[in-house]
Amino acid sequence: MEHPPDLKITLIGAGTIGLSFAAFHLSHLSHLSASHVTIYDTRPNAESYILESLPQFYGTHSPPLLSNVRIATTLEGAVSGAHIIQESGPENLAIKQALWAEVEKHAPETALLWSSTSGIPASLQAQDMTDKTRLLVVHPYNPPHIMPLLELVPSPDTSPNVISRTEEFWRQRGRVPILVKKEITGFVANRLAFALLRESIHLVDSGVVSISDLDRIVESSMGPRWAVAGPFKSYHAGGGPAGLEGFFNNIGQTVQDCWDDAGKVNVGEGWEQKIFSEAREVYGAVDTGERDRITRRLLDVLAEEREKGRRK
Amino acid sequence: MEHPPDLKITLIGAGTIGLSFAAFHLSHLSHLSASHVTIYDTRPNAESYILESLPQFYGTHSPPLLSNVRIATTLEGAVSGAHIIQESGPENLAIKQALWAEVEKHAPETALLWSSTSGIPASLQAQDMTDKTRLLVVHPYNPPHIMPLLELVPSPDTSPNVISRTEEFWRQRGRVPILVKKEITGFVANRLAFALLRESIHLVDSGVVSISDLDRIVESSMGPRWAVAGPFKSYHAGGGPAGLEGFFNNIGQTVQDCWDDAGKVNVGEGWEQKIFSEAREVYGAVDTGERDRITRRLLDVLAEEREKGRRK
Structure with missing residues (x-):
């Protein structure tokens, strides 16, 4: 995957997993000046909560820059223009189905769509989408800003190109993306x-x-x-x-x-x-x-x- | 456990586990000049086999001294005078039962008797012994000269004093002895x-x-x-x-x-x-x-x- 000089990663959901991913992405972005991480979360006072909570995920390696963080106030604003959209929201099928159907309307056609779910397969999450080829599960081992593993679990509809771009993204960042070949309960x-x-x-x-x-x-x-x-x-x-x-x-x-x-x-x-x-x-x-x-x-x-x- | 200045450890069986234990004990003995490790094995040419094979278990930390090794040619000679007798022989109940009954005749009354078995409980191994209080399983995680864990699995007859002296021996050497409270299949x-x-x-x-x-x-x-x-x-x-x-x-x-x-x-x-x-x-x-x-x-x-x- 060739990264644009202005890589834009959007994270939906600012719970523990979402913020941990944000810290990881930020620490790998800081040298790309025009790149940034956008975070969208529906909780009240999301902005102050996110800016206060993020630093606890930084650890001691190369602290990232908060100036690379954008807080979005609408889903449309969060995903339009994004190259990667990664959701770490509640483990609820209806919420995820509605989310992806809405994301699809506003995200660029080439954006990679990743779910951090530990249990809901991409094939179910994608049911209300028009184009089901772009979504796959990218399941971390908690906490993802520390642990190298990412389980990539595509649905039968996920395109090989989306899978290989996703693998390449994580490999370039020194992580261990592993392809799980079937949508099995609980993954591996x-x-x-x-x-x-x-x-x-x-x-x-x-x-x-x-x-x-x-x-x-x-x-x-x-x-x-x-x-x-x-x-x-x-x-x-x-x-x-x-x-x-x-x-x-x-x-x-x-x-x-x-x-x-x-x-x-x-x-x-x-x-x-x-x-x-x-x-x-x-x-x-x-x-x-x-x-x-x-x-x-x-x-x-x-x-x-x-x-x-x-x-x- | 107070160690005598002339600590004598006897190993019965010079397979991979026995030699790995020998390397471990030797690397913790070398400062005690009068201490030594005795190895007994019934294979032909045991002495040359043992002296040639031992060094591959040394690793890079503090190489032990072969001058602290004794090769015994009889079981009686191997165990008389020993403070600790540790067997790593074949996983065969009849062999172990006969071994301990014979060891008991020649070993000092206070000697600790340990089996490295991964599956045969001390209560079965001790069946032909007169005094069943001295034997317990000390099961390593392979290879024992590297891995810190020792599972201590006493029989219902093993005395608390024998268990605590065994724990103390391993703790003093920076190892992790863990007491398993029941003789369960396969241990923990x-x-x-x-x-x-x-x-x-x-x-x-x-x-x-x-x-x-x-x-x-x-x-x-x-x-x-x-x-x-x-x-x-x-x-x-x-x-x-x-x-x-x-x-x-x-x-x-x-x-x-x-x-x-x-x-x-x-x-x-x-x-x-x-x-x-x-x-x-x-x-x-x-x-x-x-x-x-x-x-x-x-x-x-x-x-x-x-x-x-x-x-x-």
């Missing part, structure tokens, strides 16, 4: 994380381990391991010369035994109060600033190592 | 990892995402996140002021939808050849030295940050 990252969360809840609920001990287990094993090599690569390496097949030859029975014995907790089945209150007791209010600062350090190491690997 | 870390692996296999098998894209998703989201804050802490933070309860209030339905839709693949159901061969094509032979070097860098950052947190 959340399905994986929630599978592990389900077993975590089961193990705490059945008295095998405490919440803080379970977290320490993950922090001192899978977390750092999977930051370097994902599950397939890890187990492929763990199988020796025979790879993943060797791994399953060696301990496939243990894997199956764990699967057979896995917890099947469901939301609303009564484990909630014990788990929620233990989490409150152990963690209180989490200092996400501290967490994000350390996460950035790890991501910097990983980016540096990837760069080294590329230069080899 | 593998159950969690295998839950995520099951969903990973399902998503690749059903064409949603490729093996390398799934790994890149985990490497750029959950991996670095969970290295800093485990799943409960992460979602507790993600729920804002209402914590984990707020998280489930917000997206509990999406979580349940993912659980309802989760894959139920089993070993031997036919997905294997596609998945194994895709892993081979993408990764070939994984450079675990490179992986371990990068993992050490991340772990060093995390240890430094924990140290900072403690000094606050």
Whole structure:
């Protein structure tokens, strides 16, 4: 994707995700003088709320310039002239359908239309649009100004050109856009994380381990391991010369035994109060600033190592 | 645990896990001149095999001294006089039962007895022992000379004193020993990892995402996140002021939808050849030295940050 010298990105919705994306885009815009980020939000006093809240998403890297921010007061004003329109509004199908039908009337024909939804597929969101080829889900891993992953989930109608321009946009900014090939429930990252969360809840609920001990287990094993090599690569390496097949030859029975014995907790089945209150007791209010600062350090190491690997 | 000036650790079994533990212990022994690590293995030419293979587990930190290694030629010679006896032999119940019954005859009464098994509980391993109070599982996350986690899984007979001396030993060496309160199938870390692996296999098998894209998703989201804050802490933070309860209030339905839709693949159901061969094509032979070097860098950052947190 060739970026115009006056790149205009419009963000619809100034909740946590919208502002985090705004901070990310601003920190990658500041050298393009005529470029800016427009934010549109229907809450009262949106302008003062946005200008006050944004800086908390900046972190320590290259603080962006508020002079590159525009606050729009109408949807039409927000989207006309935009190259990219990214919505992070409420998770409500009717609202999103109405939004895109209205956006379509005022946005340039070539504008990329992205939804940050964690659950409502583009094919449903686009139902009231005339041209359904331009919309896709661009689902971040929270918070997007820190975490590199973007799951790109097109509908069957999304055009290949829109997909490749979207991939290119994120790649040029050092991010990791991954194409999800089907509009599956929860996309990929959340399905994986929630599978592990389900077993975590089961193990705490059945008295095998405490919440803080379970977290320490993950922090001192899978977390750092999977930051370097994902599950397939890890187990492929763990199988020796025979790879993943060797791994399953060696301990496939243990894997199956764990699967057979896995917890099947469901939301609303009564484990909630014990788990929620233990989490409150152990963690209180989490200092996400501290967490994000350390996460950035790890991501910097990983980016540096990837760069080294590329230069080899 | 007070360490004697002549700490003697005996390792039974010189496979990958045994040698990795040997490298770890040696790198923490070298300043104690009269201390040593004894290795016992029944393979032919054990001595030359061990002395040739050990150095590949050293890494770059403080290379240990081979002069602190003793190679035993009999089990009796290996365990008599030892303070700690750690077995990393074949995953075979009969072998382990016979081993511990024999070890018990020759080891000092106060010696700690640890099994590295990933699946055979201490209560079964101890069945032919007279004194069952001294044995527990000390399950590493591979490779133990790099990864900080040790799952301590006592049997109902293991004495509290043995458990606390074991915890203390690992804590003094900067490791993360976590007590697992029940002898559950697969213990905790593998159950969690295998839950995520099951969903990973399902998503690749059903064409949603490729093996390398799934790994890149985990490497750029959950991996670095969970290295800093485990799943409960992460979602507790993600729920804002209402914590984990707020998280489930917000997206509990999406979580349940993912659980309802989760894959139920089993070993031997036919997905294997596609998945194994895709892993081979993408990764070939994984450079675990490179992986371990990068993992050490991340772990060093995390240890430094924990140290900072403690000094606050």
